[in-house]
Amino acid sequence: xxxxxxxxxxxxxxxxxxxxxxxxYAYKAYxxxxxxxxxxxxxxxxxxxxxxxxxKPSLKENIxxxxxxxxxxxxxxxxxxISNIVQALNANSPQLQAKRFKEFQESxxxxxxxxxxxxxxxxxxxxxYVLLSVLSPLIGIFLFSVYLKRSIVHPLQKLSQRMxxxxxxxxxxxxxxxxxxxxxxxQRTFNSLAQKAINSMDELKALxxxxxxxxxxxxxxxxxxxxxxKGSLGLLSSGIVGDLNGESLGLIxxxxxxxxxxxxxxxxxxxxxxxxxxTFKLQTHWHSLQTLLExxxxxxxxxxxxxxxRIQILRPPEDLEAKFDSDRIQQVxxxxxxxxxKYSPKGSSVTLRYFVNTQSALEVDIIDSGPGIAESDQxxxxxxxxxxxQPESRLVKGxxxxxxxxxxxxxxxxxxxxxxxxSGKGSTFYFTLPEWRKLESIQKDAA
Amino acid sequence: xxxxxxxxxxxxxxxxxxxxxxVGKHEVHLVADGRxxxxxxxxxxxxxxxxxxxMPELSGPEVxxxxxxxxxxxxxVIFLSAKSTPQDIAQFLDLGVGYIQKPFNxxxxxxxxxxxxxxx
Numbered sequence: 001x002x003x004x005x006x007x008x009x010x011x012x013x014x015x016x017x018x019x020x021x022x023x024x025y026a027y028k029a030y031x032x033x034x035x036x037x038x039x040x041x042x043x044x045x046x047x048x049x050x051x052x053x054x055x056k057p058s059l060k061e062n063i064x065x066x067x068x069x070x071x072x073x074x075x076x077x078x079x080x081x082i083s084n085i086v087q088a089l090n091a092n093s094p095q096l097q098a099k100r101f102k103e104f105q106e107s108x109x110x111x112x113x114x115x116x117x118x119x120x121x122x123x124x125x126x127x128x129y130v131l132l133s134v135l136s137p138l139i140g141i142f143l144f145s146v147y148l149k150r151s152i153v154h155p156l157q158k159l160s161q162r163m164x165x166x167x168x169x170x171x172x173x174x175x176x177x178x179x180x181x182x183x184x185x186x187q188r189t190f191n192s193l194a195q196k197a198i199n200s201m202d203e204l205k206a207l208x209x210x211x212x213x214x215x216x217x218x219x220x221x222x223x224x225x226x227x228x229x230k231g232s233l234g235l236l237s238s239g240i241v242g243d244l245n246g247e248s249l250g251l252i253x254x255x256x257x258x259x260x261x262x263x264x265x266x267x268x269x270x271x272x273x274x275x276x277x278x279t280f281k282l283q284t285h286w287h288s289l290q291t292l293l294e295x296x297x298x299x300x301x302x303x304x305x306x307x308x309x310r311i312q313i314l315r316p317p318e319d320l321e322a323k324f325d326s327d328r329i330q331q332v333x334x335x336x337x338x339x340x341x342k343y344s345p346k347g348s349s350v351t352l353r354y355f356v357n358t359q360s361a362l363e364v365d366i367i368d369s370g371p372g373i374a375e376s377d378q379x380x381x382x383x384x385x386x387x388x389x390q391p392e393s394r395l396v397k398g399x400x401x402x403x404x405x406x407x408x409x410x411x412x413x414x415x416x417x418x419x420x421x422x423s424g425k426g427s428t429f430y431f432t433l434p435e436w437r438k439l440e441s442i443q444k445d446a447a
Numbered sequence: 448x449x450x451x452x453x454x455x456x457x458x459x460x461x462x463x464x465x466x467x468x469x470v471g472k473h474e475v476h477l478v479a480d481g482r483x484x485x486x487x488x489x490x491x492x493x494x495x496x497x498x499x500x501x502m503p504e505l506s507g508p509e510v511x512x513x514x515x516x517x518x519x520x521x522x523x524v525i526f527l528s529a530k531s532t533p534q535d536i537a538q539f540l541d542l543g544v545g546y547i548q549k550p551f552n553x554x555x556x557x558x559x560x561x562x563x564x565x566x567x
Contacts, residue, residue, distance in 0.1 A: 216532055231462035
């Protein structure tokens with residue numbers, strides 16, 4: 001018998017049956033005890049009655065009563081003693097009567113002595129069976145609960161633990177030998193589900209591998225011809241192989257700029273592909289925001305000077321630290337800043353600031369006084385290959401992927417990126433980082 | 448400096464040779480596959496060896512590993528590759544003294560090489 005429901009039925013029947021059997025035994029013992037007690041009462045009554053009539057003239061009713069009682073007494077010696085009394089009474093001999101009454105008292109005493117231990121035995125049986133009829137269901141229920149725990153609750157807990165494990169990506173396990181019952185069926189079903197999930201996971205991994213392989217090959221194949229083109233153009237424009245006239249040099253410069261743009265585009269595409277294929281890993285550490293913004297500002301100084309735009313950083317009252325991948329967040333800020341510089345009018349400034357916002361996340365703002373972005377475009381610009389308006393061609397052209405990459409990078413850090421802007425009133429691009437702390441508190445900790 | 452460049456793309460090797468000869472005034476020796484690179488590097492002595500990452504016969508990292516095993520006082524090796532995954536870059540930096548990403552800028556190639564060699 002393997003099914004749990006069958007075992008449960010059997011257990012219930014066994015408990016009920018044992019209770020019934022023991023209680024019926026107890027009832028029988030009680031009845032026996034009762035009967036013996038009744039017999040004793042009758043015997044004592046008879047003895048009293050016999051004493052009463054011994055010294056009185058015998059009445060016909062008394063003789064009739066003895067005759068009647070004689071049929072209902074056990075064992076035989078008692079009914080013989082009563083019969084003898086009846087005979088003696090009928091014979092009307094006082095001597096014989098006295099003798100018979102004495103004999104009767106003796107036989108009743110003997111009966112009393114014989115019956116008392118029988119009552120004790122019946123009493124013991126009664127006690128024993130009452131106890132058993134109470135204990136047997138108690139023990140049965142206790143054993144049954146142990147069985148339920150062991151064969152249902154524990155396996156269910158184990159199964160639920162393994163499901164939790166599965167949720168957090170620990171999926172390399174199996175139930176060694178699922179039992180041949182309902183719980184076992186559940187485990188087998190879960191195993192099949194897990195196997196199915198693992199299979200699809202493997203397929204996904206294979207797809208991911210194929211994708212990163214493709215990305216790697218594509219990057220190699222695209223960069224190799226670009227290396228020759230960029231190299232040739234660089235050699236021509238630098239005059240290493242001879243001087244060119246002004247017009248030719250201008251054309252070569254255009255080709256060079258566009259080649260550089262193509263290189264950036266490929267790099268950005270590869271970045272994006274890496275992020276999407278989940279092979280991308282952040283190296284997060286605690287960094288000071290001030291240091292980060294200063295180094296971003298430094299790296300864009302050249303671009304800012306060409307565009308005649310000033311960069312200013314607004315410090316909060318206390319310096320803040322955040323946990324992030326320095327290279328990647330630098331990439332985000334540099335990208336947002338170069339956009340800001342590109343779209344800013346000459347003589348204006350691009351402002352960087354950082355603070356803890358109302359949602360208690362650390363927010364970094366990049367504020368420009370450019371043409372601004374229409375509300376309808378504000379979400380679109382974070383998609384791939386979307387630019388609201390073409391920037392002035394005086395500066396480096398964008399690839400249309402910068403904001404998409406920035407968005408992916410910020411979201412990888414658990415933050416959000418967005419823009420506040422009105423047409424004609426400049427834009428504020430901002431992003432948040434969820435993990436930050438005050439620099440002061442760290443110094444206190446160290447001290 | 449006497450430099451060995453192993454590069455299977457003839458256009459790229461031509462440009463690299465031109466830059467290193469004209470700008471850096473180096474003596475440049477070209478080979479076009481991994482086997483030739485290993486043989487040449489073992490039989491002659493160079494001040495610097497530049498290896499492409501992917502080449503016929505033997506890959507750049509393979510050439511570098513075998514070269515370092517077989518040659519005493521091995522010359523510094525710089526990888527020149529279009530590969531840019533973190534694993535690739537880690538391998539290049541593990542085996543060689545540095546790594547130059549393709550496409551390289553011809554005007555700054557000599558400078559880049561100098562910087563890497565100084566750091567090494």
